[in-house]
Amino acid sequence: MSSNTESNAAVPPPVPAAPALRPLRGVRVFSLALNLPGPGALMRLRAMGATCTKAEPPAPKSLPAGASGDPMGLYNPGAYAAMHAGVKVITIDLKSDKGQAALHKALASTDVLLTSFRPSALAKLGLGWKALHKRYPTLSQVAIVGAPGARAEEPGHDLTYLADNGLVTGLDLPPTLFADMGGALMTSEAVLKAVLAQRLGKSGKGSFQEVALSEAAAWLALPRSWGLTQPSGSVGGAHAGYKVYPCKDGRVAVAALEPHFAAALCAAAGVPASADRALMFAPATHQAIAAFLLTQTRRQLDKLAVAKDIPLHTLAK
Numbered sequence: 001m002s003s004n005t006e007s008n009a010a011v012p013p014p015v016p017a018a019p020a021l022r023p024l025r026g027v028r029v030f031s032l033a034l035n036l037p038g039p040g041a042l043m044r045l046r047a048m049g050a051t052c053t054k055a056e057p058p059a060p061k062s063l064p065a066g067a068s069g070d071p072m073g074l075y076n077p078g079a080y081a082a083m084h085a086g087v088k089v090i091t092i093d094l095k096s097d098k099g100q101a102a103l104h105k106a107l108a109s110t111d112v113l114l115t116s117f118r119p120s121a122l123a124k125l126g127l128g129w130k131a132l133h134k135r136y137p138t139l140s141q142v143a144i145v146g147a148p149g150a151r152a153e154e155p156g157h158d159l160t161y162l163a164d165n166g167l168v169t170g171l172d173l174p175p176t177l178f179a180d181m182g183g184a185l186m187t188s189e190a191v192l193k194a195v196l197a198q199r200l201g202k203s204g205k206g207s208f209q210e211v212a213l214s215e216a217a218a219w220l221a222l223p224r225s226w227g228l229t230q231p232s233g234s235v236g237g238a239h240a241g242y243k244v245y246p247c248k249d250g251r252v253a254v255a256a257l258e259p260h261f262a263a264a265l266c267a268a269a270g271v272p273a274s275a276d277r278a279l280m281f282a283p284a285t286h287q288a289i290a291a292f293l294l295t296q297t298r299r300q301l302d303k304l305a306v307a308k309d310i311p312l313h314t315l316a317k
Contacts, residue, residue, distance in 0.1 A: 022049030027195055030055070030106055032094075032127075033116035033187075034070045036158075036177060037144050037213060039083035040184030041114065045191055046086045053106065054084065055092040094125050107136055111198075112191050112206075116144040118153050129208045140194035140206035142187055148212040161214040165221040182216035240285040241265050244315075245293045251315040252293055252301050264308045265289065 029045050031038050031054040042052045056069035067073065069091060073080040093099035107113065113132070115122060122128050122143070129141055145152040146161065161179040162168050190209040197207055223229050229236040234257065237243055241256035256265040262280050263273055269292035271285055279285055296304070298314035305312050 020047070023192070024195065025049035027051070027191075028109060028111045029053070029114065029191065030110040030112070031114035033114045033144055035072050035116070036079075036083075036180040037183040037187060037211075038114050038116050039070070039072065039080070039087075040181060041144075041187035041191070042087050043083050043085075044184065044188035048188070048192075050191070052086070053088045053090065055090050055094075055103065055106070058091055058093050100126070104135075107132075107139060110136075110139060112140045112142060112194055114142050114144065114187065114191075118145065119143075120153060133206065133208070137205050138198070140191075140198065141208050142190045142194065142211060143208070144183060144187055144211050144213070146212065147214040148210060151214070152210070152212070156214070158213065158217075161217040164214060165217040166224055167217060167221050178220050179213045179217040182220050183211055183213040186211045186216050186219075238281055240280045240282075240289050243286075245290050247293045247301060247314065248295060248297045250298045250317050252296075252298070253313045253315060254289075254293075255311040255313075261309070261311055264310050268292065268304060268308055268310065 024045060027045075027050045029042070029050045029052045031042055031052065033039070033041070033054075034056070039054070042054065046052050059067040059069045063074075068080060068089075070080065072083070090102075092102050094103060113127075115127065117125070117127075119128070129143075132139060132141055146156040147154050158177045158179040159168065159173070162174055167178065168174060190211055194207050194209060198204060223235070227233045227236075232238050235242050239257060239262075241254060241262040244251055244253050246252075254265065256262045259277075265271075266273060266279075266285070266289070269289045271279075271288045293301070301312060301314050304310060
């Protein structure tokens with residue numbers, strides 16, 4: 001529901017917040033990953049207690065002194081700042097002998113390395129997994145790539161991975177960077193797996209994991225591939241209780257999917273109650289609910305949601 005809901009019901013006292021779990025306290029993460037997935041993962045890892053350091057390449061000489069070597073620092077300084085809060089950021093030129101020396105000095109005391117280069121670029125920099133594992137047996141590496149396996153050399157970005165998985169419809173851009181953010185979550189999950197495997201494993205050696213952004217997009221696309229979010233699916237618009245409707249002074253996102261929520265919505269809209277599931281897929285039900293909502297203001301709908309326990313959220317036009 002929207003935040004302007006009014007209710008006379010007694011408000012229960014707030015539940016004390018549980019202490020934050022920090023399972024990665026003491027774990028040292030070193031990142032060479034730029035743009036969004038790597039830094040997004042660092043946000044999660046920092047929240048779980050990891051000590052995070054990120055190395056960026058020198059910024060182009062055409063930029064002002066002190067500029068970030070990460071393109072995200074140019075695209076959106078605010079996003080860059082949010083993702084790097086609590087992260088130690090240093091500059092390393094990996095193509096120079098001095099930079100290589102600085103990198104390997106850092107890796108000697110690192111638990112997990114994050115990268116976002118293509119495999120061929122990693123090999124040129126001497127950062128292929130075989131070379132790293134031989135030199136630092138206890139170091140784990142999480143390599144963020146665009147696509148898995150042999151496709152890791154292909155160029156791509158969030159938009160192309162979403163398009164490849166049927167998540168771009170029409171000419172509108174997706175409302176957020178689903179593949180990048182999903183990839184960030186999968187990267188933080190991979191770090192957790194690496195730390196857990198090392199702590200529970202008998203050898204104590206590090207491990208290698210590849211996180212593909214295209215696979216993050218494919219994971220997010222599963223409900224669509226199952227038909228759930230297709231136009232004929234229950235949460236794709238076919239169910240009258242799970243849609244966005246216009247109301248008198250805006251819009252309302254209705255999520256009355258379960259039978260008891262759907263029954264409450266139908267009762268409010270004057271639709272005859274029925275135990276028949278097909279009722280919520282009938283065109284007449286869609287029309288009746290749409291007509292009712294058009295007579296209601298956002299304020300009225302917010303009150304209705306509280307009074308009748310209907311899951312909805314009102315929106316401006």
